[in-house]
Amino acid sequence: MRKLLINLLFPLALMAQQAEEKVYDKSVNGIQFFNPETNDETTILKLGDKFILSFDMLDKGYERLYYSIRHYDRNWEKDNLFESEYIDGYTQSQIYEYQSSFNTRQNYTHYTLEFPNNDMRPKVSGNYLFTVYDADRKPVFSKKILYYEPQAEVGVKYERYSSAQNPDITQRVIVEASIPSNQGSIRNNQLSLCILQNNNWKVAQCNISPQFINGNLFTFGQLTNAFEGGNEFFTFDTKNITVAGYGVYRVFESEGKYNTWLYPVIPYPLDYTYNPDVNGAFYFRRFDLSQERDARNEGDYTPVSFFVNSTNPIDDKDLYVVGLFNNYDLSESNKMEFNEEQRGYEKTCLLKQGFYNYTIATKDKKSGRISFSEIPGSFWQTENLYQALIYYVPFGGTYDALIGYGEVRATRQ
Numbered sequence: 001m002r003k004l005l006i007n008l009l010f011p012l013a014l015m016a017q018q019a020e021e022k023v024y025d026k027s028v029n030g031i032q033f034f035n036p037e038t039n040d041e042t043t044i045l046k047l048g049d050k051f052i053l054s055f056d057m058l059d060k061g062y063e064r065l066y067y068s069i070r071h072y073d074r075n076w077e078k079d080n081l082f083e084s085e086y087i088d089g090y091t092q093s094q095i096y097e098y099q100s101s102f103n104t105r106q107n108y109t110h111y112t113l114e115f116p117n118n119d120m121r122p123k124v125s126g127n128y129l130f131t132v133y134d135a136d137r138k139p140v141f142s143k144k145i146l147y148y149e150p151q152a153e154v155g156v157k158y159e160r161y162s163s164a165q166n167p168d169i170t171q172r173v174i175v176e177a178s179i180p181s182n183q184g185s186i187r188n189n190q191l192s193l194c195i196l197q198n199n200n201w202k203v204a205q206c207n208i209s210p211q212f213i214n215g216n217l218f219t220f221g222q223l224t225n226a227f228e229g230g231n232e233f234f235t236f237d238t239k240n241i242t243v244a245g246y247g248v249y250r251v252f253e254s255e256g257k258y259n260t261w262l263y264p265v266i267p268y269p270l271d272y273t274y275n276p277d278v279n280g281a282f283y284f285r286r287f288d289l290s291q292e293r294d295a296r297n298e299g300d301y302t303p304v305s306f307f308v309n310s311t312n313p314i315d316d317k318d319l320y321v322v323g324l325f326n327n328y329d330l331s332e333s334n335k336m337e338f339n340e341e342q343r344g345y346e347k348t349c350l351l352k353q354g355f356y357n358y359t360i361a362t363k364d365k366k367s368g369r370i371s372f373s374e375i376p377g378s379f380w381q382t383e384n385l386y387q388a389l390i391y392y393v394p395f396g397g398t399y400d401a402l403i404g405y406g407e408v409r410a411t412r413q
Contacts, residue, residue: 019076019129021201021327024139029108029301030056030352032284033143041281041324042199043145044387044405047125051115051145054296055132056101056108056352064135065111068092069120069145072127074192074206074391074400076144081399086124093119095132099297105257106301106350125149125402126391143327144201146389146402153178154406156388160380161226169378171229175220175388177210177404190394193220196387197227198280200328202370220388229384231269231376233277233323233357236262239285241302241353257303264307264344265360265375272379277357279385279409282325284354299353306336308345308360308375313338316365319345319375323358330363330370385409 023031033043034052045051057063071086073079083091097112115130122128124147131142154177161172173195194206205225210218236247241258244251250261284295293299306321319336322328336345360375390404 019070019072019078019127019142019144021129021142021144021329022139023141023329023333025057025134025141026333027058027060028055028140029058029350030054030110030284030299031141031143032282033145040278042387042407043143044389045145045147046405047122047147047149048116049147053113053115053130054110055141056110058106058108058301058350060109061100062098062109065095065132065140066092066134066137067095067113067115067120067130067132069122069128069130071122071124071399072129074127074194076127076129079399081124086122086126086128086399088121088123090119093117102297103293104298104300108301110297112296122147124399126400127402146405148389148402148405150404151180152390152392152404154388154390154404156386156406156408158384158386158408161223162380168380169228169373170226171380171382171384172223173225173227173386173388175225175406177218177220177388177390177406179216179218179403190392191218192391194389194391195225195227196389197230198385199324199387200280200372202328202330203227203372227384227386228371228373228378229380229382230359230373230378231272231382232275233280233359234262234265234376235275235277235355235357236260236304237355238302238304238351238353239287239355241300242288257301260302260304262304262306264309266309267360267375267377269377272377272381274381277383278355279383280324280328280357280359282323282354282356284352286353295353301350301352303348304351305346305348306358306360307342308336310338310344314362317362317374318365320361320363321347321349321358322361322372323356325351325356325358328361328372330361336360383409 095113099110101108128145132140158171158173161170193208212219237245249263286293286295286299320330321334336347362371362374388406391400392403
């Protein structure tokens with residue numbers, strides 16, 4: 001009876017088979033899943049480790065907000081586990097920690113949650129969808145998080161992959177997973193690999209079977225484990241929104257806010273240029289009057305204007321501003337529009353002060369094909385973050401366990 005009542009409280013949108021990262025409430029901004037162990041926004045954690053979730057509700061006072069998690073299989077489809085099988089504690093709980101914005105032009109309420117906590121803890125490894133919803137059980141936003149058990153030692157490397165069609169733009173990822181002998185004999189259909197590039201699920205390659213098996217050492221070295229290298233991310237710094245920081249062309253005051261114009265993006269570069277980045281990540285910071293301030297509730301918001309040089313509109317493509325700050329989302333909220341007078345594509349997004357990586361994605365209007373390298377270019381020399389996830393289903397198992405995680409951030413072979 002309790003389980004039935006709980007399920008009735010969830011909105012129908014969250015009962016869908018496919019897990020989806022999405023912002024449902026337009027007033028939410030500044031969402032950050034922060035891993036204090038790795039000091040980044042990678043939402044892949046060892047089972048038992050904590051992350052800190054923070055976000056702002058703009059132009060709103062305190063509201064009762066709740067959260068829940070749901071377990072999914074390796075393909076982010078709903079599995080058959082009951083809540084009691086993957087949650088220790090309550091199946092939903094309230095977010096209690098909040099602060100009002102202080103000394104900012106944009107008013108907001110800042111919410112913080114440490115997870116897991118005494119109210120709710122995941123019991124098993126695997127894929128989870130974390131959802132925040134309001135008092136009426138309407139979803140506010142959802143985010144994918146993953147918990148792994150460190151059973152497998154996972155090594156990751158990548159190298160230049162040259163083909164006749166793409167001799168200079170592709171990288172191939174090679175993964176080795178060593179499984180402890182106490183797991184017994186493991187068959188191909190029990191083990192699979194998923195590879196991410198820069199925390200971007202839209203380019204993930206999953207359900208990869210081992211290519212070679214030597215005892216309990218599994219090698220995934222297929223030529224098809226290939227990604228476009230892309231280019232280093234564009235960067236801008238708004239920790240002081242009253243002056244032009246790195247990547248900022250102009251700052252000016254209008255309608256009660258400081259506005260930020262970034263340097264234009266020059267598309268289709270012919271050559272690779274090394275430019276250190278943080279692989280698409282972002283960090284909230286405020287620094288002014290020679291003082292570092294608490295960005296959680298003192299970080300202000302600035303309308304950030306992005307621009308891509310283009311003599312004519314690209315008839316068959318839509319352009320989007322993307323990065324980890326918006327989960328590489330391709331929606332109307334970050335879709336660029338062509339400005340004939342300025343001869344380029346433009347988009348303005350309201351963003352919290354800090355340090356950001358971003359890039360420009362394209363989507364084919366007919367086929368729907370998405371590219372993250374058409375505008376910024378693609379080169380085999382680009383330094384990327386590659387992440388390897390090892391899923392395992394033992395004989396008689398009822399869910400996809402995530403038994404190993406490995407990554408490589410810079411070194412190329």
